[in-house]
Amino acid sequence: MRLALLGAGGHGKVVCRVAQRAGFEVIGFYDDFAKGLVLGLPVLGCFSEAPSFDGKLFVSLGRNAARAELFCEERSVVLIDPSAIVDSTVRLGLGTVVMAGAVINVDTVIGRNCILNTGCTVDHDCVIEDHVHLCPGTHLAGSVRVGEGAMLGTGACVIPGRTIGAQSVVGAGAAVVRDLPARIVATGVPARVVKDASV
Numbered sequence: 001m002r003l004a005l006l007g008a009g010g011h012g013k014v015v016c017r018v019a020q021r022a023g024f025e026v027i028g029f030y031d032d033f034a035k036g037l038v039l040g041l042p043v044l045g046c047f048s049e050a051p052s053f054d055g056k057l058f059v060s061l062g063r064n065a066a067r068a069e070l071f072c073e074e075r076s077v078v079l080i081d082p083s084a085i086v087d088s089t090v091r092l093g094l095g096t097v098v099m100a101g102a103v104i105n106v107d108t109v110i111g112r113n114c115i116l117n118t119g120c121t122v123d124h125d126c127v128i129e130d131h132v133h134l135c136p137g138t139h140l141a142g143s144v145r146v147g148e149g150a151m152l153g154t155g156a157c158v159i160p161g162r163t164i165g166a167q168s169v170v171g172a173g174a175a176v177v178r179d180l181p182a183r184i185v186a187t188g189v190p191a192r193v194v195k196d197a198s199v
């Protein structure tokens with residue numbers, strides 16, 4: 001299947017490789033800043049030109065807000081690296097990428113336009129809402145809920161049953177042992193709220 005990626009930065013390059021390993025024919029990128037060739041593939045135009053592409057489109061931007069802005073469900077696909085383990089009971093929304101080595105366990109529901117980055121694990125019965133980014137090496141125990149647009153930094157982990165509010169940011173290496181509200185930044189072990197995410 002023909003696919004173009006919106007976003008030719010570092011994250012876009014990793015998504016490109018996932019798509020190729022998953023059997024998609026990546027035709028090129030759309031990006032407002034990149035030019036020429038990226039991974040040997042052409043930058044086909046700027047973001048506003050992407051709708052004229054005659055194939056599927058996948059938004060490959062790491063920033064949740066930017067990804068949400070460009071996301072078009074009808075044009076999108078799900079990308080799963082062949083090395084990822086996704087249980088047959090898991091539901092995945094369009095626009096979501098599951099990267100190399102990730103493991104998603106039974107009865108978990110993943111929303112649209114999410115990034116399940118390299119080597120992350122999401123255990124049983126979790127609910128991940130739309131536009132979430134689980135950075136490389138994050139670990140969610142069972143029955144964790146992550147609200148829309150939240151980001152869990154590299155190596156963060158969450159104990160069973162906790163909720164992370166929408167648009168919140170969990171710092172790299174944090175251990176979430178209590179529920180976290182929406183729109184905050186939390187860091188540390190155990191994770192504590194350090195500021196409002198909008199500041």
Ligand SMILES: CC(C)(COP(=O)(O)OP(=O)(O)OC[C@H]1O[C@@H](n2cnc3c(N)ncnc32)[C@H](O)[C@@H]1OP(=O)(O)O)[C@@H](O)C(=O)NCCC(=O)NCCS
Pocket residue numbers: 062117135136152153154169170171172173174185186187188
């Ligand atoms: C938590 C985070 C969002 C804060 O970013 P920020 O607001 O720009 O914070 P700053 O870098 O200005 O640091 C502010 C303070 O927090 C501390 N801090 C930053 N990140 C921290 C973390 N993950 N854990 C503990 N303390 C942290 C800094 O040491 C600094 O402390 P100081 O004031 O005593 O010097 C960011 O550091 C982070 O962890 N992001 C995760 C990024 C990531 O994993 N990306 C992967 C992309 S694939």
